[in-house]
Amino acid sequence: MAGTVNQSFPGKVDGCLAAPAPWLFALRCMVCGEPAARGRDLCIPCHIALPWQGPACRRCALPLPQPGECGHCLQSPPPLGEVHAVFDYAFPVDRLLPRLKFHRDFAAGRVLTQCMADRMAALPLPDAVIPIPLHRARLRGRGYDQALELARPLARALGIPLLEHALARRKTTRAQSRLDANARQRNLRDAFHVDAKRPLPAHVVLVDDVMTTGATLHAAARVLHQAGVQRIDGWVCARVA
Ligand SMILES: [Zn+2]
Ligand SMILES: [Zn+2]
Incomplete structure (x- = not known):
């Protein structure tokens, strides 16, 4: 080029x-x-x-011919109010995200966060940002949490509080990428718990690196709803279509 x-x-x-x-x-x-x-x-x-995402379902971020809601979300509304993805999971984002996730390439993370902040600044901003947490055992192995590495500078850029410890993983969940959709659901049941010591605001956004089936985001959203949060949106760097 x-x-x-x-x-x-x-x-x-x-x-x-x-x-x-x-x-x-x-x-x-x-x-x-x-x-x-x-x-x-x-x-x-x-x-x-970059593979900037075009028109998509506002509930699940799957590409649509025009902005709106897909048939699946109309039929069974997901527990997330809105989901916004900055990119389709395609080149070079499919290389940059693994560079952040597995090779501690924080420059790759910085590029992606800048793009997320540019796009998300136009959305209704929440009261707080909550990263999807990694299980502690996996965090120990890897040393950092890629969702947090995206959420922290994103929250800073948009001037929104980051609630880093609002959600925690309760038990080891097997690597989601190896499971089919039903197995993911079972694997994620009761996977998260909310830190009951801190009051949560009315509107929060969950941040994750990649959305595949949405099972992880949905599981996290359900426990936040149970904890009294009224509106939960999802912001992801990339959507796997
Ligand atoms: Zn270039
Ligand atoms: Zn949808």
């Missing part, structure tokens, strides 16, 4: 290059390697070419 769009690539860097500042590594587009747009980790053509 041509790198002629961006003329802001800095020239000479003052001082010794023996210990370059971390931002020096962020000057190249993380998709194509061309100079990145100022303050971003992507070049402008790659930013435009």
Whole structure:
């Protein structure tokens, strides 16, 4: 891809290059390697070419010919008020999310969070943002929680409180990606519990990296409803269609 769009690539860097500042590594587009747009980790053509989601069902974020509600959500309304996805789960988002999730690539997370903040800023903002928590055993193994890594800077960018510990996982759930939809439901029953010590606001948004069947988000939304939250929306980085 041509790198002629961006003329802001800095020239000479003052001082010794023996210990370059971390931002020096962020000057190249993380998709194509061309100079990145100022303050971003992507070049402008790659930013435009991201798989931005088009019209979709507002209850489940599955693509539709025009915005509205899909037949499935009309027939059996999900426990989430609205769900918004920034991307379809396609190239290069299907590479950037695993880079964050499995390889601690926080620059990939930063790119995705900036895109989420740009899109979500136009939505009705909630009273608080709650990340879908990882089970503690898996958190110990991996060291960080990708939903939290997206939710924290997103909440900061939008000026919304982050309720990091409002939800917790109750028991080990097997890796959802290996299970079919029914098994996911069984696996997730009672998977979450709400921290009863803290009062919850009326309107919260659950943040997760990828939505596949929605079973995880729905399970979390059900316990929040039981805890008295009136409206629960979902914001995800990418939707698997
Ligand atoms: Zn690029
Ligand atoms: Zn739907």
